[in-house]
Amino acid sequence: MHFEESDEERMFREAVREFAQRYVAPAWQDYDKNHEIPRSLIKKMAEMQLWAPTVSEEYGGAGISMTMACIAAEELARADLSIALPVMYLVEASWALIFDMYGTHEAKSEILPKVCSGDLFFGIATTEPTGGSDLVNSTKTTIKPTDNGYVINGEKVYISGVAESEKYGGVYWTLAKSDPKGDHKAFNAFILPLNMGNGLTPGITTTLFEDMGRMGVSTGGFNIENVEIPKHYLIGEEGRGFYMAMEGFSAARCIIAATCLGAAEGAFDIGVDYVKQRKQFGRPLAAFEGIMFEGVDSWMALQADKLLTYKAAWMWDQHYIHKNPNISKLDIAQATAAAKYKAPHDALDIITRAMTWHGAFGYTKECPLEASYRGVRSYTVGAEGGAHIQKLVIGREIFGKECLPYRQDKQL
Ligand SMILES: Cc1cc2nc3c(=O)[nH]c(=O)nc-3n(C[C@H](O)[C@H](O)[C@H](O)COP(=O)(O)OP(=O)(O)OC[C@H]3O[C@@H](n4cnc5c(N)ncnc54)[C@H](O)[C@@H]3O)c2cc1C
Structure with a gap:
């Protein structure tokens, strides 16, 4: 067991971070207002092989692992606090992957190269x-x-x-x-x-x-x-649609967790910088325990979410890439549901604290945190399965299918 990124993962993170800070960070507040991500930005990501990068090389992708897909989502969301670009990225990275896994060669050849080039x-x-x-x-x-x-x-x-x-x-x-x-x-x-x-x-x-x-x-x-x-x-085969959809939800939930983690890290950094320089009662706000301990709670939540998210991604890679027989699709469903439940909820807490630290400015549209709050909220409300549904998936693996509330018409 080790908690270090490989050299390849570290270099990939650095490259995505550099790209995101250079092109995404200065652009996102404009596209939040204009309601459209510029095509030129999507095309730039495609040139970097960052658009649907999980798709295999044969069909125009980069064939990256789930761990790498999560690294990219985290870095994109750290730069785009509204999470719009990471959302577009993650929908394609997860669902085009499931299509690549089960679609026909004819359909994949027609569709996936256009997806990876940002045209479809x-x-x-x-x-x-x-x-x-x-x-x-x-x-x-x-x-x-x-x-x-x-x-x-x-x-x-x-x-x-x-x-x-x-x-x-x-x-x-x-x-x-x-x-x-x-x-x-x-x-x-x-x-x-x-x-x-x-x-x-x-x-x-x-x-x-x-x-x-x-x-x-x-x-x-x-x-x-x-x-x-x-x-x-x-x-895939007729009658297998539901099962493939569940695999798609697992993939998407994993990358969603990474997205919310990235947005929370971005918000946390902004908050920490602010309370270190803003003075009240003659000292920086960070020097008051009431503020510092909130920051500590945020930091601990980030550590926990990082572990949950990257463990879930590692499990996906172990199952699908390394064919590890000890990790099943149901194990992955439980791990990704836990990451997808925790990361958005923690992110909302972290963003809310950082907004409060900013006082009145935190409630204005000039402060980037309100857009982050609005964006991350989509993942506690419903997108890719509501919060309760994540708990049902987790509970099913703890207590057994027979205890699922919606199956209780059956005799226990
Ligand atoms: C911004 C956004 C983008 C989306 N994008 C997509 C997309 O691209 N593709 C797509 O197919 N869908 C998308 N969705 C829809 C999303 O998948 C659904 O919102 C989600 O599955 C919940 O379905 P529902 O909204 O119909 O709520 P319902 O299924 O009606 O549920 C309503 C509420 O009840 C809760 N609930 C349901 N069953 C139970 C239970 N057994 N026990 C306790 N609570 C329960 C739910 O968690 C939810 O809070 C998106 C949603 C949002 C908000």
Whole structure:
């Protein structure tokens, strides 16, 4: 057991930090106001092989590990406190990876190089108006076989990247049921081409929501009316969609934890600098225990979150890259849910303390911390699974599936 980054990881972190501090840190407050991340920034990241970098080299990615993907997310969020750019980055880094793992060669060759070059957004669309937590009962979108492929009907809501996809091109890793009354074995996963670069696919209409935070990336929804997809857009085998989605959530939750960790570290550094120079009652605020001990609480939370996050990433890499038989997908689900639960909640506490240390200035829009608070809040509310759902995943592994509250109709 050791807690040191390898030389490769350390050098990667330094390179991403240099990039993020040079190009992202000076830009994010503008794109928080303008509600759009500049394409030039995404293209620059793609040139650095930082866009969907988890995708294998064969399809245009850099094939980096989950640990490296988390390092990049942490450094990007340390520079972009609104976390908009890291959110876009993480959605692609996690869901394009699951597509790379299970998609057909034909679909991957067509789609992934464009994703890695920053020309096509790669999103995730599971949530529906009837709910996002209980996918088995809430999913009403259907997928039916045709002579040449499948036809899809339904609606997805609260989906990241809809405006960007409509404007520049985007596809979604999507779930639908072959039998609306079926259980988790009735799910198929497939690529939904929202806009392949030449306008919205016929049968798709979009809506947009105005979020409270991470304004550089949009949240929207779309109706899907008789949209036909070719056979090779199916991801993995029929009936396996739900299971692959759970793997995708594990990947995304791990990188979300790293993102919230990075934002919290950025906020913490700003707060510490401020209380060391701001004087009240004749001494720096940091010299009062009331402030210093809060800072100590923040620091301890950061250490704990770092350990949880990178242990979860290490477990992913052990399972998927090193084929370690002692770490199962369920172990990873539990570890990533714990990191995804803790890091955003701790980040909110850390950001809130740092805002309070700034007094009135902390409550203004000139202070970068309020944007961070708004952005990180998305990950305690719901995105990639609400807080309660993380606890259900963790509890399932502690107490057993039979104790899951939603299974208690079965005899214990
Ligand atoms: C900013 C943002 C971006 C998003 N981007 C995407 C995206 O790109 N793609 C996508 O598919 N979805 C996306 N989502 C949706 C997200 O996945 C859902 O919000 C989430 O799954 C919860 O679903 P829901 O909002 O329908 O809430 P519901 O499922 O209706 O749940 C409401 C509340 O009840 C809680 N709850 C549910 N079940 C239980 C239970 N058994 N016990 C206790 N509490 C419970 C939930 O945690 C939640 O707090 C995004 C959400 C946000 C906020």
